[in-house]
Amino acid sequence: MTIDAQALGDELLARVDAAGDLKALDEVRVEALGKKGRITAEMKGLGKLDPDARKAAGQALNAVKDRVAEAIEARKGTLELAEMNAKLAGDRVDVSLPPRPGQMGRLHPISQTLDEIVAIFGEMGFAVAEGPDIDDDFHNFTALNMPPEHPARQMHDTFYMADETGGVDMSTVLRTHTSTVQIRTMEKQKPPIKIIAPGRTYRSDSDMTHTPMFHQVEALVVDKKTHFGHLKGCLQDFCSAYFEVEDVPLRFRPSYFPFTEPSAEVDIGCNRKDGGLTIGHKGDDGDGWLEILGSGMVNPKVLTMSGVDPEEYQGFAFGMGIERIAMLKYGIPDLRTFFDADLRWLKHYGFVPLEAASLVRGLTP
Secondary structure (H helix, E strand, C coil), X not given: CCCCHHHXXXXXXXXXXXXXXXXXXXXXXXXXXXXXXXXXXXXXXXXXXXXXXXXXXXXXXXXXXXXXXXXXXXXXXXXXXXXXXXXXXXXXXXCCCCCCCCCCCCXXXXXXXXXXXXXXXXXXXXXXXXXXXXXXXXXXXXXXXXXXXXXXXXXXXXXXXXXXXXXXXXXXXXXXXXXXXXXXXXXXXCCCEEEEEEEEEECCCCECCECCEXXXXXXXXXECCCCHHHHHHHHHHHHHHXXXXXXXCEEEEEEEECCEEEEEEXXXXXXXXXXXXXXXXCCCCCEEEEEEEEEEEECHHHHHHCCCCCCCCEEEEEXXXXXXXXXHHHCCCCHHHHHCCCHHHHHHHCECCXXXXXXXXXXXX
16 A cells, blocks of 8 residues: 555545535545545555555554545535525515516415305305315324225325334325315314314325315204205305306215215216307206215214214214316316416416405595
8 A cells, every 4th residue: 555544535535625515525525435536546556565464454454434425415514505505695575675567466265265255155155274285194084984995005105104113104194185174173163063174184186177276165054953955055045156157057976985974975067069168058958967975974983083972962964175176167288287386377367365455446445
């Protein structure tokens, strides 16, 4: 061996510490550990030594190699953080500045639709309830009468959280529906209950009509007298108000959900003629039906697991995708565009707040 390993290590570590940016650090890495690097060259020279000397020198060089590699990784992390902080400081925007003339922000269609939904159900006497996005298996599945073998519990449908060891924690999930809020409300509040639960939900699915994260709104009514006729009337009033069409045709098709009994899919009447879609229009060859939500009377098992006596109380529940009904009302063809953060799309489909529009026109809001 032609050079002292300890001295070589100290020299290279000093070079690593002195590297002022990622480019300089990479040059040190190549000089030390590259194919023609100094440590590599010393390794190649070990064959000229006798066996005992070769073993001792090899161990010393390997120790130096490991020390230098660890120092390079640590220094790289420090330099990357400093570079990121400098970039963030340079890209900082002064949000207190006034808007540029002629430019105006837009309300996202999801925000607009949420506001419309809350306003419509608010006029019917519904309160808004919220709950955690990360929930436990009991509130997301068990309390909703979903058995252990239910397909929704499989990992290809549901996002489970990681445990402390990096494995899968099957007891904690990103909620797959806002029905968890219904369970938590019944646990905390004695009937009568009349709520809607809007919020984000998460499922392992992605295509033109599905995204891993989307929005739902679910409704729950529990009291001593509510029946299926009330469910139908509630949905009739909502659909007419939301789609701004008087007496939207509704069709209830028998279905199955573990948390309601009886259960029904709800379709609205529409016209698909000439490649378009008109909600509520009937009377010609283009008539059809379009599914928009699921509904039913709350299963007595769900009431029991939520601490409500099914012998005394009953109720109905329904849920719908917010993106889905927004697409229908505003003619948005692809669900994925809701989350593309494309300003051109938002300018086209977004909504100008009335107050902001008045200010731009120079009017008093």
